[in-house]
Amino acid sequence: MIRGHNGLMRADRLLSILLILQTQGRATGRELARRLEVSERTVHRDMEALSAAGVPVYAERGPAGGWRLLEEYRTQLTGLNEDEVLALFALKPPQLLADLGLGRAAENALLKLLAALPASRRREAEHARQRLLIDGSRRDEPVPWLPLLQAAVWEDRRVRLHYPSGGGPPGERVVDALGLVVRGQAWYLVARREGVLRTYRVSRVAHAELLPERFTRPPGFDLERYWRQARSEFQAKLPVYPVLARLEQHAFERFGLVGRWARLEHAEPDGEGWLRARVRFEVEEDAVAWALSLGDRVEVLEPPELRRRVVRELVKALRRVKKSRPRGGSAGSEAT
Incomplete structure (x- = not known):
């Protein structure tokens, strides 16, 4: 503003x-x-x-x-401007706070803060609350061990985790709980194990035990900086399946509906309302599903094996339709 x-x-x-x-x-x-x-x-x-x-x-x-x-100096100025009121009262993610066991506490804190605001700021807070809601619901991932991990993070405590490695059963490991991150629909624990920083998906924790010993945080550790770097490194290691395709402009507008790891790298007009686009997928199956979902509004140009795969899938679908079509029937059933 x-x-x-x-x-x-x-x-x-x-x-x-x-x-x-x-x-x-x-x-x-x-x-x-x-x-x-x-x-x-x-x-x-x-x-x-x-x-x-x-x-x-x-x-x-x-x-x-x-x-x-000076250490003894403390200001008592607590005035909030309009943007700060918006941030506090409209952008609170209710499900994430509930995951941490802070849902009721957050509501009580905001009520106390609201009562302390001048009348004009209270009106702004209600104005924001009635016009903007961020719903961070993520019920598809149970996180029963999140409160214990939160306590470990807050108190710099070690944790014994039972966590799966690869496709095997959960294994035991002792970690220093450094921080919690929520991204999209998932909570992650950032921890140090044997001197190495690692990331664990909280929903995959089979069991967790809070240990009595405390640890010293790594000097200079910054949670946000680590997360950004780890996410970039993870994405750089993902497999890449590049696709060149022609698609209708309206189909291009639906591109956001495609799979999780799809990325649009380039798109330019190709005449008559069509675009020529380079799209990066993680695996071939995602590219096949995308192309089939758009039907005749997309033409796969490269790679050749994807073109052949899409054609085969379309032929199989057509055969299924012909095979399932009822034979005979009354004349009236064919009328239009």
């Missing part, structure tokens, strides 16, 4: 700086500039303004330096 008054924008930014320093203790000028989407020069001017207003901010030099607040 664009705000027309520079003073209001700067006030929001100064409050954000205070809350960042108060919660994490230290932040470099570069980090603050990145998070606030301003220049480092602007951050320096903001620090001068805070200092002039009596806020005890100071800079430390050296590799571990940055901007800090």
